[in-house]
Amino acid sequence: MKRFDHILRTMSFVLCIGTASVAVPAQSLPEAVSTNGLLYMTGGIGEDEAKAFLSLAPRYSLRMMFTSPGGGYLADVGVRIADAGGKTLLDTRTEGPFLYIMLPAGRYRIIANAGGPEVARWVSVPRRGGADLHLSVEERAARGTNASCLRCRPSVGL
Missing domain, CATH: 1.20.5 (Single alpha-helices involved in coiled-coils or other helix-helix interfaces)
Structure with missing residues (x-):
């Protein structure tokens, strides 16, 4: 016994x-948000949250990561996603270096801005698997400082 x-x-x-x-x-992890019928989540600050985001990547059809030209992770990036016809589907600011979204298969225009020049890219989301997009975005330094996501850990990649 x-x-x-x-x-x-x-x-x-x-x-x-x-x-x-x-x-x-x-x-x-932050909660996923639904806008215009599209589910997305943004975040990834800190090593634990970044690892958790990476583990959820297969659930999303478009996975974006934002860094500065020097390689540091960026947060607070303005992101606009439009369909091939130019209709804006999402207009948001990131809460960390990752933005994952569930989009139907198709071609999309991604425009990102962190205070410097806008960066625009076309991305095709396949019917299966999804797409990864790494955007290097220039930021405008605030009062002589670098506005990079200081708590982000660049050792965890997409």
């Missing part, structure tokens, strides 16, 4: 630890 109690306590402990470790990344 003692052995059974010991096994039961050990299994309960393992289940509690496993549940806690699974719940942590979900709590640290």
Whole structure:
């Protein structure tokens, strides 16, 4: 009977630890937002949140990452996504270096701005798998400082 109690306590402990470790990344991620029927999420500040974002990448058809020309991650980037006909589908600011969105297959124009010159790219989202887009965006330095996402960890890539 003692052995059974010991096994039961050990299994309960393992289940509690496993549940806690699974719940942590979900709590640290921002919630997905729905705009114009499109689900997206933005963030990725800090190593843990960046890793959690990368683990969710397969769920989104377009995965974007924003960096400065020097390679540092950027947050607070203005992003506009338009369809091939020029209709704006999303106009938002990032809350970290990643923006993941669920778009139907098609061709889209991405325009990003961090205070410097706008960067525009065309991207094709396939029916299966999705597309990755890395945009290097120049920023305008605020009062002689670099406005890069200082808490972002460039060691975790897309």
